[in-house]
Amino acid sequence: MNIEIGSYExxxxxxxxxxxxxxxxxxxxxxxxxxxxxxxxxxxxxxxDIAAGVAHMQQLMTSYPPLLGIDTKALLDEGRD
Incomplete structure (x- = not known):
């Protein structure tokens, strides 16, 4: 049940x-x-919020094709410099 109430009250x-x-x-x-x-x-x-976030991440993961030929470890190491 949702009840509206003024801020002072x-x-x-x-x-x-x-x-x-x-x-x-x-x-x-x-x-x-x-x-x-x-x-x-x-x-x-x-x-x-958690359920909506997980569903959104799963949708994003399936909507983009995998990135081929990218060395993820090299990118991570480069960002640590």
Missing amino acids: AKTKLPELLRGVQLGNRYTITLRGEAIADLIPADASQKT
Whole structure:
């Protein structure tokens, strides 16, 4: 469940909001009616970000042909000078 809450109210009710997050609630904090932040369980955003990142990397890896004739070790060694 996503609930919008103003920044002043979020500041004054932070402990209550944190208890709500523990129960599975999600809050969007607004400033003058504009969404500026989301208050969600820590593991929820991290798992989503990691899964999206892995999927994106796999897509990139399969979308480019392999580079043939390039000595990767020589390039790494050159960058260490």
